[in-house]
Amino acid sequence: MNAPARLLIHGASGRMGEALLRLWADDGNVQIVAAVTRRPPPQRVVNGVPFFAASELGGVPAFEVAVDFSLPEGFDRVLAACVARGAGLVSGTTGLSEVQRAALSSASAKIPVLWASNFSLGVAVLADLVERAAQALPQWNCDVLEAHHIHKKDAPSGTALTLGEAASAGGHQVNYSSIRAGDIVGEHTVQFSGIGERIELIHRATSRDVFAHGALTAAAWLKGRAAGTYTMRDVLLGHLSTVR
Numbered sequence: 001m002n003a004p005a006r007l008l009i010h011g012a013s014g015r016m017g018e019a020l021l022r023l024w025a026d027d028g029n030v031q032i033v034a035a036v037t038r039r040p041p042p043q044r045v046v047n048g049v050p051f052f053a054a055s056e057l058g059g060v061p062a063f064e065v066a067v068d069f070s071l072p073e074g075f076d077r078v079l080a081a082c083v084a085r086g087a088g089l090v091s092g093t094t095g096l097s098e099v100q101r102a103a104l105s106s107a108s109a110k111i112p113v114l115w116a117s118n119f120s121l122g123v124a125v126l127a128d129l130v131e132r133a134a135q136a137l138p139q140w141n142c143d144v145l146e147a148h149h150i151h152k153k154d155a156p157s158g159t160a161l162t163l164g165e166a167a168s169a170g171g172h173q174v175n176y177s178s179i180r181a182g183d184i185v186g187e188h189t190v191q192f193s194g195i196g197e198r199i200e201l202i203h204r205a206t207s208r209d210v211f212a213h214g215a216l217t218a219a220a221w222l223k224g225r226a227a228g229t230y231t232m233r234d235v236l237l238g239h240l241s242t243v244r
């Protein structure tokens, strides 16, 4: 068996960061060597994992892949740290600007990068279904409806935009609707409406653990890859190729 991938978690105190720190020990393919937050806890080592402030990123121990679930404000610094160290970057941070997306694309000439709006297997399959439905129903209206917890900052969600892109492959002008309420983890409905009939494709995430497991799988997969841009479809290809 290969040595576990040495990971840095960026955004470790957040909802996703906490899930990653809780789940990694059950995954023999990864090892967390550093956790980074804006404001690290006073004790600095929690369950054997050393914590660092974002301003200390230059001095963290050697890592092979950074897993970033933070906010756009923190993204530039973790991307620069990965390029400086020649490490890979797995990021699920949504709401990135055009400039940040361009910087990610440039960095992929030097390091392997994988950004995904959603790390669940179910949404990867849903995007595939949406693309096929959109191509089969070119005259129908397409709406993407999404619901998330009240703390989510960006709208429409990154996942909604990814599903919209899948539908636009069929030439659709996609309309988006967003709900922010309670503690909803993440729900996405892609609705194709014709005259007298309608198709609804729905994904409901009931636990953040599906995203955390997907991100850890992606990080182990990215370790040692050549520089370039990768997608969850690349990680899950074996599974997805059996879906059609």
Ligand SMILES: NC(=O)c1ccc[n+]([C@@H]2O[C@H](COP(=O)([O-])OP(=O)(O)OC[C@H]3O[C@@H](n4cnc5c(N)ncnc54)[C@H](OP(=O)(O)O)[C@@H]3O)[C@@H](O)[C@H]2O)c1
Pocket: 010, 011, 012, 013, 014, 015, 016, 017, 036, 037, 038, 039, 040, 054, 069, 070, 071, 072, 073, 074, 075, 091, 092, 093, 094, 095, 116, 117, 118, 119, 120, 211
């Ligand atoms: N792709 C997916 O599958 C997926 C799934 C869920 C969420 N997300 C996205 O992942 C991101 C995080 O979500 P969340 O719910 O975990 O958010 P959250 O609970 O608000 O946590 C944000 C984390 O980022 C840190 N942070 C904020 N500003 C920072 C900065 N300038 N530098 C470094 N760290 C900074 C915070 O540290 P402090 O606590 O010290 O402020 C905290 O650890 C969001 O963009 C969300 O949309 C993606």
